[in-house]
Amino acid sequence: MKFSPCIDECTHEGSHCKGCGRPHDEVAETKQMVMALVNYARTKAYQNPEEFGPAIGKSISKKLQQSA
Numbered sequence: 437m438k439f440s441p442c443i444d445e446c447t448h449e450g451s452h453c454k455g456c457g458r459p460h461d462e463v464a465e466t467k468q469m470v471m472a473l474v475n476y477a478r479t480k481a482y483q484n485p486e487e488f489g490p491a492i493g494k495s496i497s498k499k500l501q502q503s504a
Contacts, residue, residue: 442466 442463445455452459458466477488 440456440458443455446463447454448460453463456463473489473492477485482488
C-alpha cells in the first residue's frame with residue numbers, strides 16, 4: 437500500500453477521506469502520532485523544531501529499510 441499524505445481537503449463522509457483517500461481511522465491515528473511528537477518537541481523546548489520533523493522521518497525510513 438502506498439501512503440497518501442494529507443492535502444488539507446479533509447472530508448468526513450463515508451469510510452475514506454476524499455482529500456487523501458485514506459481511511460478515517462488511519463487519518464485519526466496519524467493525527468494522534470503527530471500530536472504526540474509535537475507535544476514531545478514542545479516539552480523539550482527545542483530551539484530548532486524545523487530539524488526535529490525531518491530527523492524523525494529519516495529515522496523512521498532507516499528503521500523500516502533495516503527491517504525489510
